[in-house]
Amino acid sequence: xxxxxxxxxxxxxxxxxxxxxxxxxxxxxxxxxxxxxxxxxxxxxxxxxxxxxxxxxxxxxxxxxxxxxxxxxxxxxxxxxxxxxxxxxxxxxxxxxxxxxxxxxxxxxxxxxxxxxxxxxxxxxxxxxxxxxxxxxxxxxxxxxxxxxxxxxxxxxxxxxxxxxxxxxxxxxxxxxxxxxxxxxxxxxxxxxxxxxxxxxxxxxxxxxxxxxxxxxxxxxxxxxxxxxxxxxxxxxxxxxxxxxxxxxxxxxxxxxxxxxxxxxxxx
Amino acid sequence: xxxxxxxxxxxxxxxxxxxxxxxxxxxxxxxxxxxxxxxxxxxxxxxxxxxxxxxxxxxxxxxxxxxxxxxxxxxxxxxxxxxxxxxxxxxxxxxxxxxxxxxxxxxxxxxxxxxxxxxxxxxxxxxxxxxxxxxxxxxxxxxxxxxxxxxxxxxxxxxxxxxxxxxxxxxxxxxxxxxxxxxxxxxxxxxxxxxxxxxxxxxxxx
Numbered sequence: 080x081x082x083x084x085x086x087x088x089x090x091x092x093x094x095x096x097x098x099x100x101x102x103x104x105x106x107x108x109x110x111x112x113x114x115x116x117x118x119x120x121x122x123x124x125x126x127x128x129x130x131x132x133x134x135x136x137x138x139x140x141x142x143x144x145x146x147x148x149x150x151x152x153x154x155x156x157x158x159x160x161x162x163x164x165x166x167x168x169x170x171x172x173x174x175x176x177x178x179x180x181x182x183x184x185x186x187x188x189x190x191x192x193x194x195x196x197x198x199x200x201x202x203x204x205x206x207x208x209x210x211x212x213x214x215x216x217x218x219x220x221x222x223x224x225x226x227x228x229x230x231x232x233x234x235x236x237x238x239x240x241x242x243x244x245x246x247x248x249x250x251x252x253x254x255x256x257x258x259x260x261x262x263x264x265x266x267x268x269x270x271x272x273x274x275x276x277x278x279x280x281x282x283x284x285x286x287x288x289x290x291x292x293x294x295x296x297x298x299x300x301x302x303x304x305x306x307x308x309x310x311x312x313x314x315x316x317x318x319x320x321x322x323x324x325x326x327x328x329x330x331x332x333x334x335x336x337x338x339x340x341x342x343x344x345x346x347x
Numbered sequence: 348x349x350x351x352x353x354x355x356x357x358x359x360x361x362x363x364x365x366x367x368x369x370x371x372x373x374x375x376x377x378x379x380x381x382x383x384x385x386x387x388x389x390x391x392x393x394x395x396x397x398x399x400x401x402x403x404x405x406x407x408x409x410x411x412x413x414x415x416x417x418x419x420x421x422x423x424x425x426x427x428x429x430x431x432x433x434x435x436x437x438x439x440x441x442x443x444x445x446x447x448x449x450x451x452x453x454x455x456x457x458x459x460x461x462x463x464x465x466x467x468x469x470x471x472x473x474x475x476x477x478x479x480x481x482x483x484x485x486x487x488x489x490x491x492x493x494x495x496x497x498x499x500x501x502x503x504x505x506x507x508x509x510x511x512x513x514x515x516x517x518x519x520x521x522x523x524x525x526x527x528x529x530x531x532x533x534x535x536x537x538x539x540x541x542x543x544x545x546x547x548x549x550x551x552x553x
Contacts (some may be wrong), residue, residue: 080508081449083461084461153350154531207418
C-alpha cells in the first residue's frame with residue numbers, strides 16, 4: 080500500500096538553514112547536510128529545500144548544498160526557489176536534486192513547465208503555488224469547475240507571496256499539470272504560520288481536479304492537522320517547516336500518530 | 348542517475364558514468380538507470396550504440412541492475428512510446444490505470460509516487476542475492492506512471508500494491524531490475540546496492 084508522506088521543509092539562505100532549533104543530537108542547526116541526516120533518521124519521507132537567498136550571486140551556494148546533502152542522504156530531495164529556466168533546473172538535478180520546484184517563473188512563463196518536463200520528465204517538475212482565499216469571489220471566474228464551492232476562490236501569488244496574480248489556483252493547478260508538472264506543492268498563505276490547520280477545502284478541491292500528487296503546505300500546528308490534510312484535504316503528502324525545526328513536533332511522532340489513526344505511513 | 352552514482356560510492360563502489368558503450372565490455376557490473384520517457388531513453392541507447400552492448404553484457408552473465416525506466420526498456424514494448432525495447436525480458440509495459448480510489452477515499456494518482464511496501468515472492472532462502480537480508484514488505488521509493496508485465500510471471504520476484512499489482516522487481520538470471528529507486532530508499536535501498544556490489548568483483552558502470 081502506498082504510504083502518505085511526511086516532508087520537512089528547510090529554508091536555506093546563502094547555504095545555511097534558517098530559523099532552526101538546536102536538537103540535542105545536532106551540532107550545527109544551520110548545516111543543511113546535518114539537518115537532512117537528522118530528518119532522515121527521524122523517518123522523513125522526503126526533504127524540500129527552499130532557497131530564500133535574496134542576492135542571485137549567492138545562488139551558487141545552493142548547488143553546493145544540494146551536492147553535499149545528496150551525497151549523504153538517500154531519500155528524495157526537492158529543491159526550489161529562484162528557478163527560472165531549464166538550465167537552472169538542470170544545474171540542480173545534476174547537483175543531486177530529484178525534483179525541482181518552480182513558482183514565480185512558471186506563472187510568468189507557463190511554457191517553462193512544459194520545457195522542463197520534456198527535458199527531464201514530469202516526475203522532476205514540481206509546481207509550487209502560494210495561494211490566498213479571496214473574500215468575495217467573482218462567480219464567473221470559477222465557472223466550469225463544478226466542484227468548487229461558489230463561496231470559495233483562491234488567488235495565486237508569486238514572489239514569495241508578495242505579488243498577486245489574476246490566476247485562479249484551481250485553474251492554474253490544472254493548466255500546470257496538463258503542461259507536465261508531476262506534483263503540486265500547495266501553500267495556503269492564509270493558513271501559513273497560523274498553526275490552525277491546513278486549508279483542507281483548498282487542498283481537496285485541487286486534489287480532485289488533478290491526477291498528480293498534491294503536497295499540503297501551510298498551517299500545521301497539531302498532530303490532527305496532518306491527519307485532516309490527508310483525509311479531508313485528500314493530500315498525498317504533508318509538509319511542515321517551523322513546526323519541525325523548532326522541535327514542537329517530531330517527524331517520528333507525526334508518523335506514529337497517523338499510523339494509529341489508520342493512515343498508511345512508512346515507519347522507520 | 349547522479350543519485351545512483353552517489354549511492355554506489357556510498358557503498359564503496361567506484362562507478363564510472365559513461366556515454367561510451369565500449370566501456371561496458373571491461374565492466375564487472377553495470378547499472379542501467381533511467382529517467383524520462385521510454386522513447387527518449389531508447390533513442391539515447393540506440394544512438395549512442397548502447398543497445399547491442401547492453402544485450403552483449405547481459406549475455407556475458409555478469410551482474411546487470413536496471414532501475415525504473417532502465418527496467419522498463421528491457422521489455423519488448425511500452426505503451427508510453429513507439430520504439431521497441433531491448434527485449435531482454437519478454438513482456439510489455441502498460442500505463443497504470445487512472446480513476447481508482449484508495450482506502451481513504453482519495454483518488455489514486457498517476458504517477459505512483461512515494462514509498463510503497465515491496466513484497467518478495469517465495470522463500471527467503473531462494474531469493475535473488477541482490478535482495479538478500481531485505482526485510483519482507485520493506486518500503487521503497489517509487490516514481491512511475493507505467494508498470495511492467497512480464498510474460499513469464501516467474502520472473503516477477505517482488506510486487507507492490509497500488510490498486511493493481513505493480514511488478515516491483517524482476518530477475519532473469521544475472522539481469523535484475525527494480526521499478527523502485529533503491530538510491531532514494533534510504534538505508535534499505537543502499538543495502539540493495541551493497542548486495543549488488545558483492546556480486547560484482549570490482550568496478551561498476553552506470
